[in-house]
Amino acid sequence: MGLGDDRFRAAGAAFEVAVRKSDPEETQRAHAELIESLDxxxxxxxxxxxxxxxxxxxxxxxxxxANIANVIGAYAQTSADAVACAPRILANLAKTLDHAREFAERWKATTDDDLPDPETTDVDEAMLDQFGLRPLMAWWTLANWISPALAVLQHREVRKLFGRRGCEMLSERHNALAEVSGRWHKELAYMLLILDDEPLVALHRETGTGYRLRMSGIGDNFQLHTLLADALIGGQHLPGEPPSAEAVAMCRDVEGQVLTVGSFNLVAPDGTWIWNEGTPADIPVVEGARLLVLDPPPYQRNWPAGRYFPFVPADLVLERVLTAEETAAWFTHVAPADTAEA
Structure with missing residues (x-):
C-alpha cells in the first residue's frame, strides 16, 4: 500500500461523507481533492x-x-468492475437523454437561435429560471455521460446484463434527442447496435451456396466484411483472394489497422445494399437470423481493416455450410439479382 493509495482512499471517504451530508461547499472541496488524488x-x-x-x-x-461518472468509466477496467458500475451509469444516461431532449424542445419552442454549444456557452441564471436545473444540466453534461457509458458497454458482460431491450431503449431515447436537436452521437449509436451471439445466414449468389455463422462484438460492416471474407474465402469455401492474417487479427482483437480490399457487395434480401459504413444491425432478420446476400463487388474498394471500437473484441464463427436444400429455402426470401440497386 502506497501513500497515493492512502490519499485516494481518504479522499473517497471524505467525498462520500460530504455527499451524504448534502453539504454543497464541502462536496465541492472533497470533489476537488478526489480528482487530485487519482494520479x-x-x-x-x-x-x-x-x-x-x-x-x-x-x-x-x-x-x-457526470464528472464522477467519467472517473468511474476511466478506472473500472475489468469486466467485473464494469458490471458492478454499469447499472447506475446507464440509468443516468437514459435520464440525461430524456432531459436533454426536453431542453432542446423547450429551446426550439421559445427561440429561433441555434441550440447552445455546451463547450463554448456558459449557463446563466436566466437560463436556469427558464429551463430548469435538470434539462439544463442534461444538455451541458450529455457528452460526459456518453463517455463512461461507452467505457462500460465495451464489455460483453455489460451488454449481456443490459440486454438487447436495454440497448434499444437507450437507442430510442438517443434517436428522439437527435430528431429534435439534429445532434447524433455516432459512437453511442453504433455501440448500442452491437450484436452478440447473433445468427447470420450468408448466401453467395454466384455459387448458389449458403453458410450459417454467428457474430459478436462487430462495430461496423467494414469489420464484418473482412471477417466474412476470411471465414468464406480464407476457409476455401468461396473463390477469391482472402484478407491478410494481420487484417483479420485486427478485426478481432489485435490493436492497429492495415489496408485490405473488399471481396463482396453486401446486399439485403430485397436487393438494397448493406453499406460498409453501417452496422450488422442493418441486415434484416428473416426467420430468426440476419439474412445477407453476397454479390460480386461492383467496383474495387479498399479500407483500413480494424475494429470500429478498438477495445471491443469481435468474432465471426462459421458454424456450418448449409445443404443445397437449406440454401434453396433461404433463397426463396431473396429478390432476383437484377432488382438489386444502391
Missing part, C-alpha cells in the same frame, strides 16, 4: 474506489455527477 493511486485501488463511487452516484449533486 497517485494504483489501478487496483482505483477500481475498488470506483465501485464505491458507483454505489454513491445517484446521491452525487448534478453539478459533479
Amino acid at each position: 497517485g493511486a494504483s489501478p487496483e485501488v482505483l477500481a475498488q474506489g470506483c465501485r464505491r463511487l458507483a454505489d454513491l452516484l445517484d446521491e452525487v449533486p448534478p453539478g459533479v455527477r
Whole structure:
C-alpha cells in the first residue's frame, strides 16, 4: 500500500461523507481533492474506489455527477468492475437523454437561435429560471455521460446484463434527442447496435451456396466484411483472394489497422445494399437470423481493416455450410439479382 493509495482512499471517504451530508461547499472541496488524488493511486485501488463511487452516484449533486461518472468509466477496467458500475451509469444516461431532449424542445419552442454549444456557452441564471436545473444540466453534461457509458458497454458482460431491450431503449431515447436537436452521437449509436451471439445466414449468389455463422462484438460492416471474407474465402469455401492474417487479427482483437480490399457487395434480401459504413444491425432478420446476400463487388474498394471500437473484441464463427436444400429455402426470401440497386 502506497501513500497515493492512502490519499485516494481518504479522499473517497471524505467525498462520500460530504455527499451524504448534502453539504454543497464541502462536496465541492472533497470533489476537488478526489480528482487530485487519482494520479497517485494504483489501478487496483482505483477500481475498488470506483465501485464505491458507483454505489454513491445517484446521491452525487448534478453539478459533479457526470464528472464522477467519467472517473468511474476511466478506472473500472475489468469486466467485473464494469458490471458492478454499469447499472447506475446507464440509468443516468437514459435520464440525461430524456432531459436533454426536453431542453432542446423547450429551446426550439421559445427561440429561433441555434441550440447552445455546451463547450463554448456558459449557463446563466436566466437560463436556469427558464429551463430548469435538470434539462439544463442534461444538455451541458450529455457528452460526459456518453463517455463512461461507452467505457462500460465495451464489455460483453455489460451488454449481456443490459440486454438487447436495454440497448434499444437507450437507442430510442438517443434517436428522439437527435430528431429534435439534429445532434447524433455516432459512437453511442453504433455501440448500442452491437450484436452478440447473433445468427447470420450468408448466401453467395454466384455459387448458389449458403453458410450459417454467428457474430459478436462487430462495430461496423467494414469489420464484418473482412471477417466474412476470411471465414468464406480464407476457409476455401468461396473463390477469391482472402484478407491478410494481420487484417483479420485486427478485426478481432489485435490493436492497429492495415489496408485490405473488399471481396463482396453486401446486399439485403430485397436487393438494397448493406453499406460498409453501417452496422450488422442493418441486415434484416428473416426467420430468426440476419439474412445477407453476397454479390460480386461492383467496383474495387479498399479500407483500413480494424475494429470500429478498438477495445471491443469481435468474432465471426462459421458454424456450418448449409445443404443445397437449406440454401434453396433461404433463397426463396431473396429478390432476383437484377432488382438489386444502391
